[in-house]
Amino acid sequence: MAHFDEKAKPFSHKWLNERMAVDTVKKVLSTEYWIPKDINFLWAMGMILAATFGILIISGIFLLMYYQPDVKTAFDSVNYTIMSEVGYGWLWRHIHGVAASVVFLVIYIHMFTGIYYGSYKRGREMIWLSGMLLFVLFSAEAFSGYMLPWGQMSYWAGMVITNLFEGFSPTIAGGVANFPGFVEWLRGDYVPGQAFLTRFFMLHVFLLPLAIIAVIVLHFATLRLPHVNNQKGKEIDFEEAAKQYKHGNKKESKVIPFNPVFLSKDVFVMGVYFILFFYLVFFHFEFAMDPVNFDPADGLKTPAHIYPEWYFLWSYEILRPFNKDLGLIAFGFAQVAFFLLPFLDKSPVVAPANKRGLFKVWFWVMIVDMIVLTVMGKLPPEGIWTIIGLVAALVFITLFAVLPFITKKEKKA
Amino acid sequence: MSNRRDFMGMALGSFAALGALGALYAAKRTWDPLPSVKSAGFTTIDLSPAKENELVTEKWRGKPIFILKQPADAPKSDREIHVAGGRYLVVVGLCTHLGCIPAYLADKKQFKCACHGGEFNSVGVNTFGPPPRPLDIPPFKISGTSLILGETGPEYEKMLAAGLTLKV
Ligand code: HEM
Ligand code: FES
Numbered sequence: 001m002a003h004f005d006e007k008a009k010p011f012s013h014k015w016l017n018e019r020m021a022v023d024t025v026k027k028v029l030s031t032e033y034w035i036p037k038d039i040n041f042l043w044a045m046g047m048i049l050a051a052t053f054g055i056l057i058i059s060g061i062f063l064l065m066y067y068q069p070d071v072k073t074a075f076d077s078v079n080y081t082i083m084s085e086v087g088y089g090w091l092w093r094h095i096h097g098v099a100a101s102v103v104f105l106v107i108y109i110h111m112f113t114g115i116y117y118g119s120y121k122r123g124r125e126m127i128w129l130s131g132m133l134l135f136v137l138f139s140a141e142a143f144s145g146y147m148l149p150w151g152q153m154s155y156w157a158g159m160v161i162t163n164l165f166e167g168f169s170p171t172i173a174g175g176v177a178n179f180p181g182f183v184e185w186l187r188g189d190y191v192p193g194q195a196f197l198t199r200f201f202m203l204h205v206f207l208l209p210l211a212i213i214a215v216i217v218l219h220f221a222t223l224r225l226p227h228v229n230n231q232k233g234k235e236i237d238f239e240e241a242a243k244q245y246k247h248g249n250k251k252e253s254k255v256i257p258f259n260p261v262f263l264s265k266d267v268f269v270m271g272v273y274f275i276l277f278f279y280l281v282f283f284h285f286e287f288a289m290d291p292v293n294f295d296p297a298d299g300l301k302t303p304a305h306i307y308p309e310w311y312f313l314w315s316y317e318i319l320r321p322f323n324k325d326l327g328l329i330a331f332g333f334a335q336v337a338f339f340l341l342p343f344l345d346k347s348p349v350v351a352p353a354n355k356r357g358l359f360k361v362w363f364w365v366m367i368v369d370m371i372v373l374t375v376m377g378k379l380p381p382e383g384i385w386t387i388i389g390l391v392a393a394l395v396f397i398t399l400f401a402v403l404p405f406i407t408k409k410e411k412k413a
Numbered sequence: 414m415s416n417r418r419d420f421m422g423m424a425l426g427s428f429a430a431l432g433a434l435g436a437l438y439a440a441k442r443t444w445d446p447l448p449s450v451k452s453a454g455f456t457t458i459d460l461s462p463a464k465e466n467e468l469v470t471e472k473w474r475g476k477p478i479f480i481l482k483q484p485a486d487a488p489k490s491d492r493e494i495h496v497a498g499g500r501y502l503v504v505v506g507l508c509t510h511l512g513c514i515p516a517y518l519a520d521k522k523q524f525k526c527a528c529h530g531g532e533f534n535s536v537g538v539n540t541f542g543p544p545p546r547p548l549d550i551p552p553f554k555i556s557g558t559s560l561i562l563g564e565t566g567p568e569y570e571k572m573l574a575a576g577l578t579l580k581v
Pocket of ligand 1: 053056057060061063064067078096100103141142145147148149204205209212
């Protein structure tokens with residue numbers, strides 16, 4: 001079967017094609033990967049995420065050259081050495097910090113776009129699940145990175161979050177869900193210390209990025225057969241539309257190839273995004289640098305207010321208004337709720353939320369509730385804020401509990 | 414034919430499973446706290462300099478330890494430690510909710526945790542908010558006017574048996 005042309009020049013197109021089928025690979029992965037025409041700029045968020053991840057890797061590599069994962073020197077290696085001695089060290093740090101924050105904004109837009117257009121069902125369940133897995137991995141990556149400068153927020157966030165793994169109180173169900181030793185095992189010490197810092201360093205710069213790359217590949221693979229959704233949720237006959245396109249009926253065809261047609265649109269959106277991104281890096285990086293973390297870690301002093309970075313505030317606020325055990329249940333629920341979406345939505349309709357009756361209300365209440373939770377999570381747990389936070393947390397839980405019922409009744413549009 | 418292939422598959426599979434189990438155990442042990450971390454877990458604290466209703470903070474296993482000498486007129490509690498005629502509250506200064514350090518408000522005779530609003534009274538019993546239990550009492554042994562934290566003496570054993578604290 002294999003035929004090798006002896007006269008083909010080494011590394012010429014023909015030579016490579018005979019050895020690696022480069023033409024076929026290119027077709028399958030890009031020039032004949034079809035994208036519907038009826039989409040908008042929100043469909044560029046995925047590629048923006050990929051590009052931002054690339055930026056995190058590049059800036060991370062440069063930070064790694066001077067960062068020291070030692071509890072005695074970590075703080076100074078970041079805040080003194082990298083920030084004021086290393087040439088342009090501040091640039092990598094500000095890029096890394098801003099990218100870590102902005103990447104979550106884009107993730108949320110990407111997620112809510114998917115929810116709005118119903119892109120998590122009818123063959124797209126695996127896209128949604130692999131996407132949620134990426135969300136969890138990015139959360140772990142951001143948390144582990146936050147430990148590295150070993151400031152006050154690093155230490156106390158590390159303390160509070162690892163304590164969550166103690167589980168429920170020993171009085172609940174005879175203590176079966178109580179794991180006191182587990183917290184010390186996670187930390188490798190009674191409190192966050194050297195063992196803790198080095199293991200989170202390992203996770204942050206190696207294991208988690210590796211897992212993220214693997215899951216990005218999986219995420220792309222899950223897209224290949226169902227293709228991306230479109231603005232009306234229409235089922236497109238991709239084979240038919242592709243045939244039309246290849247026969248030159250580009251105008252009538254409902255699709256365009258990913259490369260180069262769709263990619264050029266992606267690149268345009270990316271251009272706009274990067275103007276904004278570098279504006280933040282050079283002129284407004286401080287939103288990504290918590291001032292409390294510019295005090296070195298001190299195990300004998302808790303900062304007056306402990307709050308996570310903005311992207312964790314909503315789930316933190318769901319934990320906060322309850323007692324320990326209820327809080328843990330609510331928090332656990334918040335972590336898995338979005339994973340369950342394809343199975344909680346019982347309606348077969350794939351359409352924009354605004355065309356889906358009660359689901360429209362559900363969607364917008366959910367968005368507003370997430371924003372309220374985020375704002376409340378930042379405010380101190382006092383007086384009226386506690387009550388608003390409690391109501392918003394209850395609304396969140398209720399929303400997911402009622403979703404199967406309101407979608408079951410939905411009529412096919 | 415297929416029997417031999419099955420046999421090879423199963424032989425490889427079981428050795429691989431054995432190896433994986435061993436590797437998992439080694440990985441678990443690597444994450445364990447080091448022996449040096451565990452053996453450094455003893456601290457002696459002299460209680461005699463403490464003044465009434467004034468919080469003293471010491472350090473044991475990296476954790477803050479609160480020492481609060483109870484005023485003579487304060488109601489008695491079985492959570493206190495009696496040393497040389499004085500009554501002391503000695504607790505791990507980490508909120509039993511998620512581990513922030515509560516502040517002591519001497520005028521209100523109360524501990525308040527800023528993280529999620531938890532409150533404890535002057536003998537460390539939770540009175541408000543998310544904390545699920547009183548502040549933990551560290552294992553101690555009385556030695557003259559001092560406490561050796563990390564060792565267990567009869568007074569501590571009694572408190573533990575009475576359910577006044579969890580083991581930390
Ligand atoms: C998934 C993407 C990533 C996220 C969300 C992320 C997030 C973070 C965050 C929030 C910090 C603390 C920022 C600060 O205080 O300056 C940080 C620090 C750090 N990251 Fe990442 N990171 C990611 C990828 C990487 C990669 C791929 C590497 C290396 C190959 C890396 C290396 C570092 C280093 C060395 C630091 C410590 C220096 C510092 O604190 O400025 N990161 N990361
Ligand atoms: S850690 Fe003290 S109330 Fe939550």
